[in-house]
Amino acid sequence: MDHNSACSHPGCGGAVATKLTYDYAGRTVWLVDPGTVIEHGMGLCQGHAATFRPPVGWVLEDERLPTIPRQPPIAV
């Protein structure tokens, strides 16, 4: 799976906004910025990154830099 271009969530395919990597032995999951090079893991779109929850017993480390996303105009 190419974790650089498309969200790895089944059926999504949205643009990658966050990368997820993990250490199985240490039961730790990291969320990192999309530009970060990771050896293994997956890419997640904005929505799936926001709703991601680690498996029970695992620790989530959010290492993404705080960002103020560019705000494109919306339509009503």
Added chain:
Amino acid sequence: MSEPLPAAASDVVAPSWGLGDAVAGLAVGLVAGGLLAAIATGVTGKVDGLPVTIAGLVGLWVGLAGVPLMAARRKGSGSLGEDFGLRLVPRSDIAIGVVAGVVGQFVVVRVVVGIFQAFAHNIDVAQQTKNVTGNPEGLGLAVLAPFLVLGAPFVEELFFRGLVLRSIARRAGRVAGVIGSSVVFGLVHFQTGMGAASDAALMCAIGSFGLLLAFLAVRTGRLGPGLIAHATFNAITVIALATSH
């Protein structure tokens, strides 16, 4: 909000439309919109895309525009201008509306989203435009643009700032009408899929823009300024879409 709503035909015969009609309009719009979108999905074989977007909008507008039209004819004066303030004074309304639309898009929405960003990690509502429009380009955007810049402002101002606001205001006062119509406006535009905090931020931002539109409607006694503001707001989005591809 020191000036009252202008006298309408209600001075002669009080219109009998009200919140029931607003609820009916919303229900008919949501059902018709869902139905037409489903039909478009069945025909095209895609759950999104321009045909589905337009079918959903047209269905929604059947309720949001059809019910005020029927309410004015059967229960009111027969005039959308008299009953709901659908009037435009070009010289002042265009100027007020353009400024309000720009302020709504670049100040109101950004301030509200910014407040959420100050308290929650990674609030991002960038996906909204894609969800609403299907992110078209070229001919698709040219086809969709009139729906966003002309259709949506006309129908939504008539419904939310016309029927809904005035129905609530007649029962509970103008302040309740302004707040109530804005809450309904925000709720109707609620969408999921960006994360709960982003979804909530977007709903509050749109509701806040609704407050501005409702204030204009009450302050001027007509829908003209809000209509132009709404059109300007969406025109900015269309221009952004056209220049982003």
